[in-house]
Amino acid sequence: MTTETRLAIALAAARPYESRWDHDAACKGAGGDRFFEASGKAQEESRGHCRECPVLDNCLTAVVKRESFSRDRWGVVGGLTPAQRIALAWEQRLRGHGPDLDVARMLMKPAWQYRLHPLRCSGLTPDEMAESLRIDGLVTDGMTVRLAVWWLGGKGAWVTWRTQDRRVERLVAEHADVMTRLRELGAIHAEVAAYLGVEFKYVTRAVTLMEQSRVAAEDLEVAA
Known part of the structure; x- marks a missing residue:
């Protein structure tokens, strides 16, 4: 598949219908190529452009619906990278519902950004951040916070x-259940990595370690 074909498909996913929200999109007329460059710097610049878009949530809703039928995702669309949209798709499948887009947009407002920023910098998970926000009276979930x-x-x-120590072992110890669940649902290693937000190599090694542990446990049962 050529780059031109991929670009056309991704743009169609983001704007599948000529609608009123489509006409308000910040990227309209901005030149679509910039949103489909693979470098991290280009993606960050594109996400910043999306951040100011008045129809960001409409765009994300449209692209998530279109991409639900395929594993192929390209470019920054709806304010998210391909890996983030993969993660969001598996979030929705695991939880059985999508994020609260209204709350996610609210968390982007200056007052809530001020509250959210130290939580982000403290290394908390999305669920832990959501729990902290509940203390301030905002009832939300980790998926919505993650989107924000x-x-x-x-x-x-x-x-x-x-820390840098024993990452694979810690990944297995802390996230084996969700990795197993994702794989049971058909997620490939790259999708598990996107969901967790870690490098592909760590998931590959973790799955290998899990399989080795499973086989060793079965051998012990047979020996007993």
């Missing part, structure tokens, strides 16, 4: 590395 963090330019990962 993404829209604000953050990572919003479920895995936070506070």
Whole structure:
């Protein structure tokens, strides 16, 4: 598939209908190529452009609906990178519902950004950030907070590395259940990595370690 074809499909996913929200999109007439460059710097610049868009939530809703039928995702659309949209898709599948877009947009307002910023910098997971926000009277969930963090330019990962030591072992110890559940639902390693917010290599090694542990446990049962 050519780059031109991918660009056309991704743009169609973002704006599948000629609608009123489509005409208000900040990217309309801005030149679509910039949103489909693969470099991290280009993606950050595109996300910043989306951040100011008045129909950001409409765009994300449209692209998520269109991409639900395919594993192929390209470019920054709806304010998210391809990996973030993969993660969001699996978030919705695991939880059985999507994020609260109205709350996510509210968290982008200056007053809530001021509250959210120290939580992001403290290395908390989205669920932990959501719990802290409940103290301030905002009832929300980790998926919604994660989306807001993404829209604000953050990572919003479920895995936070506070040290460099034994990452694979810690990944297995802390996230084996969700990795197993994702794989049972058909997620490939790259999608598990996107969901957790970690590098692909760590998921591959973690899954190998989990399989080795499973086989060893089965051997012990047979020996007993």
